[in-house]
Amino acid sequence: MAETYEGAVDRGLEGVVACTTGVSSIVDATLCYRGFTIEDLAEHSSYEEVVFILWNDRQPTAAELSAFSKTLRDSQALPASLVNTLKSLPTKEIHPMAWLRTATSLLALYDDQAQNDDEQSRKSVALRLTAKMGTLVALFERVRQGKEPIAPKVEQSLAWNFLYMMTGKEPDTAFVKVLDTCLILHADHELNCSAFASRVTASSLSDIYSAIVSALGALKGPLHGGANEQVMLMLKDIKTVDAAKEWIKQALANKEKVMGFGHRVYKNGDPRAKILRGMSKELCEKAGMPHWYEMSKVIDDTVQSEKGLLPNVDFYSATVYYSMGIPIDLYTPIFAFSRVSGWLAHVFEQFANNRIYRPRGKWVGKENQKWKPLA
Ligand code: COA
Secondary structure: OOOOOOOOOOHHHOOOOOOOOOOEEEEOOEEEEOOEEHHHHHHHOOHHHHHHHHHHOOOOOHHHHHHHHHHHHHOOOOOHHHHHHHHOOOOOOOOHHHHHHHHHHHHHHOOOOOOOOOHHHHHHHHHHHHHHHHHHHHHHHHHHOOOOOOOOOOOOOHHHHHHHHHHOOOOOHHHHHHHHHHHHHHOOEOEOHHHHHHHHHHOOOOOHHHHHHHHHHHHOOOOOOOHHHHHHHHHHHHOOHHHHHHHHHHHHHOOOOOOOEOOOOOOOOOHHHHHHHHHHHHHHHHOOOHHHHHHHHHHHHHHHHHHOOOEOHHHHHHHHHHHOOOOHHHHHHHHHHHHHHHHHHHHHHHHHOOOOOOOOOOOOOOOOOOOOOOO
């Protein structure tokens, strides 16, 4: 007789508190990283400073930030032999998240500290991974366009370099600021699906790269990080502001999910969406495409009035990236470029107080099966 487990089943682990965490918190509609509100960080900080805060549980001094930023910026370049290998990977009809997952796994083979389990090696690995994630995404874009990859400029920030390496042109300062703010807003989010995936892998005392590859796989899905791309595809499908209300009503009547809405934790709104809504309005107007913001606003109002659901981080980030001319399928890889810092903070927290994740499954399968010889 198979062993059975009679405990209650929490599908999707809803309401389950799986670990303690000091990385980020969600209380009602307030998101904090290490106790700092997201609004405060988005307005005053830089992505590099946020990474320091996430990893060190405190704000850096000016000297510490300068040294930390320099180390990150110096680590952006990829080994030449890896660039050659990456150039040989297929890119046509390949989703960039599948490519990024593969490229991150390959990066581990070029890192001689990847398997080390001492604190110092793990910290260097984390720095390199965080610094190189944007470089990988930009390289993918160059290679699929049939262009040569561009090396980063070490004196510039991660946000600046991403835009530079992707386009080959020195980016507009305003766009760098927008991307930096997006990186801050996406850096961590308590025990979301991908952070949990990274912690589950780390809990077996596997290596950091394996934990991050697990997280990348989880982020890729449309119910998680993949939603931002789906939002823009939906807007393109709707086409006009006038068509938006009826389109959404029909989708809801068909019991379809409207991408970029709803959240497991936030029931009174996602604070990141509020910040991104303002950015979307301003950027769409500046780019001469106000209709994308206007259409988003009609959808926002319709989903709220029809279903009582509010937009999440993915809804307005779609039009922010679109107005900057970023290819639609790179939205989720950019999410990963930022979120890798949060995943790493979770992985370190897991290592510091580890217990392997091993829940039970309630048996609902067949019983008393008897093997028979096939002949
Ligand atoms: N569009 C339409 N209905 C939605 C919805 C959406 N985006 N999100 C939730 N709902 C509805 C569900 O259909 C369900 O309705 P019902 O009770 O009538 O069946 C109810 O709201 C509860 O939703 P549920 O899917 O159980 O919530 P969840 O906590 O399991 O899922 C998400 C949370 C984020 C996965 C879900 O809201 C979703 O799929 N959103 C779209 C994808 C997305 O934007 N993901 C990014 C998250 S940051």
